[in-house]
Amino acid sequence: MNKAMQIQVDKGEMLPLMEEFYTIQGEGYYKGTAAYFIRLGGCDVGCHWCDVKESWNADLHPPTAAKDIVENAEKYSDTIVVTGGEPLMWDMTLLTNLLKEKQLKVHIETSGAYPLTGTWDWICLSPKKLKLPTEEVYAKANELKVIIYNKDDFRFAEEQAAKVNKDCILYMQPEWSKRDKVIPEIVDYVMKHPKWKVSLQTHKYLNIP
Numbered sequence: 001m002n003k004a005m006q007i008q009v010d011k012g013e014m015l016p017l018m019e020e021f022y023t024i025q026g027e028g029y030y031k032g033t034a035a036y037f038i039r040l041g042g043c044d045v046g047c048h049w050c051d052v053k054e055s056w057n058a059d060l061h062p063p064t065a066a067k068d069i070v071e072n073a074e075k076y077s078d079t080i081v082v083t084g085g086e087p088l089m090w091d092m093t094l095l096t097n098l099l100k101e102k103q104l105k106v107h108i109e110t111s112g113a114y115p116l117t118g119t120w121d122w123i124c125l126s127p128k129k130l131k132l133p134t135e136e137v138y139a140k141a142n143e144l145k146v147i148i149y150n151k152d153d154f155r156f157a158e159e160q161a162a163k164v165n166k167d168c169i170l171y172m173q174p175e176w177s178k179r180d181k182v183i184p185e186i187v188d189y190v191m192k193h194p195k196w197k198v199s200l201q202t203h204k205y206l207n208i209p
């Protein structure tokens with residue numbers, strides 16, 4: 001990347017765009033709601049079960065002007081989900097300001113491992129043991145979505161639930177490859193601890209992006 005472009009990336013004027021698509025939010029509180037997804041490249045958290053490993057290397061995804069991303073996105077939906085990769089690796093201030101100027105509802109999917117930038121209508125925090133969230137994102141998260149891969153993830157889920165704000169909605173979501181094993185365990189856990197809700201990756205059952 002040349003120096004001029006690097007400066008624009010540092011300011012959030014350009015962002016490594018991996019893909020964008022209009023679909024149905026498959027997970028969490030807004031499951032079932034049509035939304036336009038903006039997937040940004042770059043993540044160094046390293047979840048071994050990550051379902052978008054192609055996103056990790058930001059250099060593989062072309063720096064794209066935030067203004068152009070927004071002008072395109074507004075044609076599709078009034079709800080925009082920014083995901084990745086880890087979107088908070090980048091300065092989200094300009095992107096979210098431009099989306100809000102168009103009166104769009106702006107949601108984020110994040111591990112919370114980087115400083116919280118941008119103005120959000122909905123923050124989905126999906127914390128990871130390998131790189132824990134910042135204090136600020138625990139205070140501002142609207143939903144906590146813990147991925148359950150093994151038994152220790154129930155302990156981790158409770159530890160993370162103790163850190164979020166009191167209005168935060170709590171979800172356990174099965175790791176996709178382990179779903180047959182962990183779904184019965186999650187069902188049992190949620191019935192015993194009803195402050196939790198189940199979240200499924202419903203888009204994968206619907207065969208949509």
Ligand SMILES: C[S@@+](CC[C@H](N)C(=O)[O-])C[C@H]1O[C@@H](n2cnc3c(N)ncnc32)[C@H](O)[C@@H]1O
Nearest residue numbers: 049050051084085086109110111126174175176
């Ligand atoms: C690909 S991540 C991108 C956003 C951000 N890096 C994060 O992890 O929240 C989007 C969502 O998918 C979840 N996810 C990723 N791989 C998964 C898998 N194999 N099974 C279930 N959920 C998964 C993440 O925990 C996160 O909630």
Ligand SMILES: Nc1nc2[nH]cc(C(=O)O)c2c(=O)[nH]1
Nearest residue numbers: 024025026027083109203209
């Ligand atoms: N339909 C659909 N819903 C989603 N919710 C969160 C996703 C993500 O990868 O961030 C996702 C995704 O990739 N597709």
Ligand code: SF4
Nearest residue numbers: 043045046047050085
């Ligand atoms: S933090 Fe998100 S994008 Fe990064 S590896 Fe984990 S699930 Fe994948």
Ligand SMILES: [Mg+2]
Nearest residue numbers: 051052083209
């Ligand atoms: Mg996904």
